[in-house]
Amino acid sequence: MSVILIAVIVLGLVGLISAVVLFVASKKFAVYEDPRIKQVGEVLPQANCGGCGYPGCSGFAAACVKASESGSLSDLNCAPGGQKVMEQVAAILGLQASAAAPKVAVVRCQGTCDARPHGVEFDGAHSCRIQNMTGMGETQCLYGCLGEGDCEHACLFGAIRVNPVTRIAEVDESKCTGCGACAKTCPRGIIELRPQGPKGRKVVVLCNNKDKGALATKECKVSCIGCGKCVKTCEKFEAITLGTNLAHIDPDKCKMCLKCVEACPRGAIKAFNFPPRKPRTEGPAAPAAPKPVAAPQVEPVKKEAEA
Amino acid sequence: MNKLIVSLSPHVHSGDSVEKNMYGVVIALVPALLCSLWFFGMGAAVVLLTSVCACVFFEWAIGRFILGRKELTVTDGSAVLTGLLLGFNLPSNLPVWIIIIGALVAIGVGKMTFGGLGQNPFNPALVGRVFLLISFPVAMTSWPESGSMGYSDAVTGATPLFIMSQAISNQDASLLAELPSALDMLIGRTGGSLGEVSALALMLGCCYMIWKKIITWHIPVSILCTVFVLAGLLHLVSPVYADPVSVVLSGGLMLGACFMATDYVTSPMTPGGQIIYGVAIGFLTVVIRAWGAYPEGMSFAILIMNAFVPLINTYCKPKLFGEVKK
Amino acid sequence: MKTFRIGGVHPAENKLSAAAPIREAALPKQAVFSMFQHIGAPAVPVVKKGDKVKVGTLLGEAGGFVSAPVYSSVSGTVSKVDVALDASDTRRMAVYVDVEGDEWEESIDRSTDLVKLSDRPDLDAKTIVEKVKQAGIVGMGGATFPTHVKLSPPPGQKAECVIINAVECEPYLTADHRLMMEKADEILVGIQLLMKAVGVEKGYVGIEMNKPDAITLMQKKAEKYPNIEIVPLKVKYPQGGEKQLIDAVIGRQVPAPPAIPINVGAVVQNVGTAFAVYEAVMKNKPLIARVITVTGKSVKQPSNLWARLGTPFRQLIDECGGLPEDTGKVIGGGPMMGKALISLDIPMTKGSSGLLIMNGQEARRGETRPCIRCAKCVSACPMGLEPFLLSALSSQHMWDGAEKNNITSCIECGSCAFTCPSHRPLLDMIRLGKTTVMGIIKTRAAENAAKK
Structure with a gap:
């Protein structure tokens, strides 16, 4: 009997002391956290993609609450959550969400194995950034996709992957949240975040080659040579500008007339998610895509490469 | 002309490989293997x-x-090596089905659950051995006499080690007084698990590995020295503790120090860390042998220290070039 | 026998061309001069299409203090100033010269008589450094750091000795070895000039024991120069690394970056640089040619060539018996730290110490296996790092951890990847981590500066 009693007393005492210690510690070392941080955190997607520029969703939540003191959320955007989540966040903080156009990643390279032969072979750790350190990489183009898939590893949503046939990264727009992780990791800065556009439609120069025309022609069959024909066709809207031997289409000014796509002698400008035009040739007539967003991109790329 | 290959430097390699290291250890085990066949025959x-x-x-x-x-x-x-080391740690009359269970635990639990080669925190052969020791204590501790050539006719x-713990x-x-002479223990004319009896053969293998640069001297030497010194101190305190030479030559100490503790995957990376690891293993072995419930402490000592390896690796960094001591 | 204290490996030496005397390579038809032949700001072209140039005419002037001018090594007409594929495997600005005849600038002394330091009492430290700067001399061992920068110690730092790197620890390469055998006197005068330039009384020449003939010869010649000591060193890679060499010769260790050799009182120069300094100061000859080892197991005639800068590598290979059938990899430099080239039409530059041709089988890396934690990379690392850890941290993008584990101390010698039994691309990953961490440190420093 006494044994049981002693055991009960001893254990009871140990429990009591521990409880007191824990209580004191929780009071003494308590860290005050704004309860709104937790609330904001709960509506975030919890993908911890880092697309917002903060370390994970909790960091972003803290930043939102901090920003609410200044009364504006305009610098903050959760790309994977999109407008809906930002509105929820704004509601918690009693603010108005600023309208941000949803973005998607676009791989600005069409240099498939046919268009841009792989003259040498890279032997080493499979990483674009490591291959980029060798200089030119496998092809003659210093600006094109290296195809080792660093973007694929960076993407938390499985939205980008390297096509094993073309060895070019391709974006699945239905999965892309526009967080920009791929764009940050790409050593050649090929991936650009562009507004999704109405019904996903957009016109983009799919090339990043800044070499002079003659060299760019030699390097790749579908390179932008900076000839400026597209700039001329777009004189009315002034959406296309010519950088260092490279054209760029401003998404805000582009009226989607597609004249530049026709004008480009290199097939470097591509229209995304437009319904197939009346077929000029008896090419592989793509069936009218019911969901333009999910339309596979490989086909138009190939068509242009063949043309 | 073929396509040129580009890669980052270095463009040459020493020619060393995983196979060379693993089979190097297997070769180092050959003397002990021959000894075990000589003393235990078919078994x-x-x-x-x-x-x-x-x-x-x-x-x-x-x-x-x-x-x-x-x-x-x-x-x-690596699997061949694990198999050999596991076998070396077993009595020569162990039933086949127990050995198979031991192999399953060694490879399945000890190695593959963690992701295979290079990922396991504990020495797989020892995991298997300790599992068997705890599950089948009688079968695992009834060793046949040295020289009993058959497989099942066990004369235990x-x-x-048993004599020492009795004392x-x-x-x-x-x-x-019943202890065999040091010479007998050196050669292996004594009872025990089949690979551990001949300290001489094991030392020969160890020297081969150090010569071939498969392992460095740090772990075996630190273990053996620690055991020798501690056992010597105990012997001085009281004669019931056996003399240090017998302690070093008996049981699985030599096998453990030369082959089990030096396992690449489960030992520290820096020379300093390896010495700490070796000293701790030696200390634990002596403690378990002197005061533990089991007569042999080597396996437990190594497994315990395996668990500390990540910690040792975190704190024992190599000395940085040009680092000024503060 | 002296050597450095931490780590090191022993690659097969394969010094196939050790006995081949230096011979002069033929002039190229077209020479291409990259403006990026050194570390630092690129040179700025000062010629235009159609200009006539002679040997020794300035083509590009230095683009800053840490930079070096580029001179023509041939005479002829500038055909264009445009990008060209260079030894970095990228296209960068270069001057193309179509070769016509071999006409030299008159200011250059082409005689071969030895000019001793005592013959030129007018030379002082400043004149020498200025001459070196004008001549466009850079580190000839392959690092291509402008020499005049090294000879101008930052204020408050005092050099105590000059150490000449004649180690040539890279397998296959024999350019420095042959240069010592044939130009020992000139090199010793060059060392005297370097010592005078930095104002020190002591010079060491570190030579590895695998060149006994060079050690004997240099020791004999150096008897006349009491301030210059020849130091035979035990053969171990990477003894030619600047920090390792200082440790081996004078037993001092340069602390982690941003410390530089001058912090321990040493100025290290390559033996080829010493020769170039002699030519520049005593013969008024800018850096227009150098010794290059063309070698490889399948090469018919492994040779040491005295070749003009700007010569395409293809021509040098043709002079040594042509490109072997089974070529898999062409490396500019040695096999441990050299760079694999993507084309043979790349022109040689100031830093081209060797051209190594490997066959397909040698060239390919082994299959990568899991790390077995053998710690061989740790014992091989000459900087006392843990390559396995740095590589793992880099592959997991844990840049903070990599920085804490001193990834920036890595000298990229390749000992870790060389020794790894699992053929892991350790150095590839460490390079990735090192560049990223250096970038992070730079941004942080910029941010801190902006805050202040």
Whole structure:
């Protein structure tokens, strides 16, 4: 009997002391956290993609609450959550969400194995950034996709992957949240975040080659040579500008007339998610895509490469 | 002309490989293997063959069917090595089915659950051995006398370690008189697990590995020195503790110090860390032998220290070039 | 026998061309002069299409203090100033010269008589450094750091000795070895000039024991120069690393970056640089040619060539018996730290110490296996780092951890990847981590500066 009693007393005492210690510690070392941080955190997607520029969703939540003191959320955007989540966040903080156009990643390279032969072979750790350190990489183009898939590893949503046939990264727009992780990791800065556009439609120069025309022609069959024909066709809207031997289409000014796509002698400008035009040739007539967003991109790329 | 290959430097390689290291250890085990066959005959052959085959089979089967790997790691020699070391730690009259269970635990639990080669925190062979020791204590501790050539006709005899632990628990130093001579223990004319009896053969293998630069001297030397010194101190305190030479030569100490503790995957990376690891193993071994419930402490000591290896690796950094001591 | 204290490996030496005397390579038809032949700001072209140039005419002037001018090594007409594929495997600005005849600038002394330091009492430290700067001399061992920068110690730092790197620890390469055998006197005068330039009384020449003939010869010649000591060193890679060499010769260790050799009182120069300094100061000859080893197991005639800068590598290979059938890899430099080239039409530059041709089988890396934690990379690392850890941290993008584990101390010698039994691309990953961490440190420093 006494044994049981002693055991009960001893254990009871140990429990009591521990409880007191824990209580004191929780009071003494308590860290005050704004309860709104937790609330904001709960509506975030919890993908911890880092697309917002903060370390994970909790960091972003803290930043939102901090920003609410200044009364504006305009610098903050959760790309994977999109407008809906930002509105929820704004509601918690009693603010108005600023309208941000949803973005998607676009791989600005069409240099498939046919268009841009792989003259040498890279032997080493499979990483674009490591291959980029060798200089030119496998092809003659210093600006094109290296195809080792660093973007694929960076993407938390499985939205980008390297096509094993073309060895070019391709974006699945239905999965892309526009967080920009791929764009940050790409050593050649090929991936650009562009507004999704109405019904996903957009016109983009799919090339990043800044070499002079003659060299760019030699390097790749579908390179932008900076000839400026597209700039001329777009004189009315002034959406296309010519950088260092490279054209760029401003998404805000582009009226989607597609004249530049026709004008480009290199097939470097591509229209995304437009319904197939009346077929000029008896090419592989793509069936009218019911969901333009999910339309596979490989086909138009190939068509242009063949043309 | 072929396509030129580009890669970052270095463009040459030493020619060293996983296989060379693994089979190097296997070669180093050959003297001990011959000794075990000499002293235990058929029994040793059956146990070792079963153990090696079972380990290789489980490595292949688990890699192929459970992990679904395309590139199999059976040929790299690590499974053969685990099998050999497991076999070396078993009595020569152990039933085949127990050995197979041991191999399954060693490879399955000890190695493949962690992701295979290079990932396991504990020495797989020791995991298997300790599992068997706890599950089948009688079968695992009834060693046949040295020289009993058959497989099943076990004549169990007292091992040196058993005599030592008896002397300690009865506080009677006269029991130690039954210990075999140091020469017998050096050669291996004594009872015990089949690979551990001949300290001489094991030391020969160890020297081969150090010569071939497969291992460095740090771990074996630090373990053996620690055990020798501590056992010597105990012997001075009280004669019921056996003399240090017998302690060093008996049981699985030599096998453990030369082959089990030096396992690449589960030992520290820096020389300093390796010495700490070795000293701690030696200390634990002596403590377990002197005051523990089991007569042998080597396996436990190594497994305990395996758990500390990540910690040792975190704190024992190599000395940085040009670092000024503060 | 002296050597450095931490780590090191022993690659097969394969010094196939050790006995081949230096011979002069033929002039190229077209020479291409990259403006990026050194570390630092690129040179700025000062010629235009159609200009006539002679040997020794300035083509590009230095683009800053840490930079070096580029001179023409041939005479002829500038055909264009445009990008060209260079030894970095990228296209960068270069001057193309179509070769016509071999006409030299008159200011250059083409005689071969030895000019001793005592013959030129007018030379002082400043004049020498200025001459070196004008001549466009850079580190000839392959690092191509402008020499005049090294000879101008930052204020408050005092050099105590000059150490000449004649180690040539890279397998296959024999350019420095042959240069010592044939130009020992000139090199010793060059060392005297370097010592005078930095104002020190002591010079060491570190030579590895695998060149006994060079050690004997240099020791004999150096008897006349009491301040210059020849130090035979035990053969171990990477003894030619600047920090390792200082440790081996004078037993001092340069602390982690941003410390530089001058912090321990040493100025290290390559033996080829010493020769170039002699030519520049005593013969008024800018850096227009150098010794290059063209070698490889399948090469018919492994040779040491005295070749003009700007010569395409293809021509040098043709002079040594042509490109072997089974070529898999062409490396500019040695096999441990050299760079694999993507084309043979790349022109040689100031830093081209060797051209190594490997066959397909040698060239390919082994299959990568899991790390077995053997710690061989740790014992091989000459900087006392843990390559396995740095590589793992880099592959997991844990840049903070990599920085804490001193990834920036890595000298990229390749000992870790060389020794790894699992053929892991350790150095590839460490390079990735090192560049990223250096970038992070730079941004942080910029941010801190902006805050202040």
